[in-house]
Amino acid sequence: MTYQALYRQWRPQTFAELVGQEHVARTLQNALQQGRLAHAYLFCGPRGTGKTSAAKILAKAVNCEQNPTREPCNQCPACVGVQAGRVMDVLEIDAASNRGIDEIRELREKTRYAPVEVRCKVYIIDEVHMLTAEAFNALLKTLEEPPPQVLFILATTEPHKLPATIISRCQRLDFHLLSLDEIVTRLRKVVSTVGRECSEQALLLVAEEAAGGLRDALSLLEQVLSYTSTAVTEEDVLTVLGAVSRDVFHDLTDAVVNQNLSRALLLLQDVASAGKEFHHFTQQAIVYYRNLMVSLACEKDGATLGIAEEWASRLYDQAQRLGLGEIGRILSILHELLAEVRWSARPRLLWELAVFRMFGYDGTCQVAPPQPQATLSATARQTVGQPEKPVKLPMGTNEPVLVKEVSPDFDADQNIAQLWPRLLEQVKKESVKTHALLLSGELGSFNGKVLEIHFSSQFHCDMMEDEHKKAISKVFQRLAGVQPQIRCFLQGQATPQDSVEKDPHELIHSAVEIFRGQIIDESDKQ
């Protein structure tokens, strides 16, 4: 067991080596030098940001023979002893496995004794949020007024799980996620020290994947270094991650923007033939579109995204071309896809269907007359089976026509008129009462979401209660595949436009729907 993992070899030994946490280092160093150390510290921060390392450095520094000092010397017996874990007075406790009250009681007992080997007793309690509530309470009193010569360092990734009473007794220091640059600089140094070569793109990718945690970055780097024996390229990193290059998503999105369906399907084919897993691919796609959304909303703020500058601006360009509404639409398609793709035997087919939807062929094609449907399925078959063929088709004429034919505004009304008699017939089977009511009404309009029915008398209009609406909506779904909202209006009365958006009581309706409630009394107190 002579080999040590990279992140252990590269654990910082002095405050100066602590990457990306200058504020913590400076606070602790000043405290050491001025003798203003708090009796208890709480180190909070995401994993791999240097909490335990900082705690160990602090333990060395307070006990270093050159104290007061800004850095541990790492040479005196005390420093060396603490480093090797030989000093009895510096205890590192894993609170995840010693979480009970008994362990804490024992710890409390021991704090009373003076340190044996070094100047100051240091208790490093890692993962402190795992302590039980009783254990926390047992710790409280000791933490409030620990005996002199005792220093507590609590470290946790989840400070919100600690009781407020614990937090208020400690000096809290927050560790931040490392920036992309900081990680890359560190990785570059590691790579050159171990005498290997690594392309800049590969390093960036490793750093992005680590999302601000240096330990994750070093672990991944180690994997990649052992995967290949030559210089590390971006490809190698992607292979180790089992991921697809971001270029694929960029191209896919470009294809959506340019309405180039065949290009999109070809890209899918590439992914499939490269043996990538579609579930992971979907997750990556979601991350990509999420980045597009954030980049557009935050106006190209690379730091928020945590990705390289160059990509941040490429994303921003693309996001601007796509628009926020479109990004949101594609994201919701991808979300539905993600739920299905994991359990599906044919994930590629699902993806292809999702791509169709991204291109604008959505649920309404089922309502469309047989002709465009046939065209659509024919295209689908062709593209799935022989991806080359559609490439030869004249793009400009083919796709836009298709889109137009199935777009809801264009043909919904016309179809609905054809559908109406069948709807009446089916409703009659379902409920005679509803059918009778419906006979006195007339078909209004249908915009893909809301079906409007006009009545000549107020009486009938009022009679259309929820149960009838539900029945109609159900039958409608059976016939057309869409479950619409049903609205009734008195004939001659102006119908509110865009009724979905403008309904003042929409919230109330949805509350009633969600909680299965009932409106008992309506009154406006104002």
Add this chain to the structure above:
Amino acid sequence: MRKDRQLLDTTRLTREINTGTRRPVYLFCGQEDFLLEEALASLGEFLLPQGLADTSCSRVSGMDTTLDAVLDMVDTVSLFGQSRLIVVTAAPYFSKGNRLEKDTVKRLLSYQQNENTDSCVVFCAPDTVHSLKLVKELTATGAVYHFDPLKATALLAWLQEQVALREKKASTSVLQLFLNRAGHDLRNLASELDKLTTYLGAQKEIDEDSILAVTVRGAQADIFALIDAVVYGKTSVAMALLKDLLVMGEPPLRVLSMVVRQFRLLGEAKERLATGEQNLAAALSIHPYAAEKLIAQARRIDDARITRAVALLLRCELDIKQGRIEPVLAMETLVVALGINVTSIS
């Protein structure tokens, strides 16, 4: 000045201690227990001889001690020193619905006039009713000290004092920034200030950068800033804040519920402001400092925006709970959507 009104009793006590004035009876009331504890500590330092603080000071809880028993204790002579300090925490004698025997009241009042006593009793009664006859009489002699939660101006004044104590300097705008980040809990503010002092070292002036580097934002303050950013249409800032919150391990649903709460408060605040409500903090039972910030936000946002926000929040919660969307992404989408509403309007 407002500062005087709110910190009046703290300064009065300090002045009395400096001039060596002592009283047999003190009544500390108000909800700000940090100020109260500090006052107790300085009183203890003043009254008790060095080294005898442990033996001459007794702390009893008012919950399980009657006023008579307390007065009996007062009459007992201290074992070693001349002075004796009795602290009664959570004293219920001065609150609503607590009936005292006439004799006991008389006894307390006569004791309070006794100038030759060595003992001194401090009642800590957070919910004192000032209309009680006994309290009125104590107030007349100056034995009642108020420690109420500080409003913005007084809070700033208090902070300036603390900064000066630590031999640092800071401008008002910098202190405001500090308050925005560290919240308004005095205990937390004091400990954050200690940390800041250590961080600065020899540097005298507190600057913005050091505050941004060192101070820890509470989740509540973060949510507040998040809503602020959303209200003013700074989506980029809002996204960064959201990321911070989630990185620190806050569960997305909790963040969502805090955002919901903030918007609900905002709506309620608007409504109440419209009806001419004066004391918003009491009406909504929130901290006065938070109430002042809320008013500023409420002035910036119109009803339509709040309604739209509520609809978005509802949809977001439903989406998460029905498993339609991954929670972190849902929150991000929500923040973007909330921001968009604003930019498209303003």
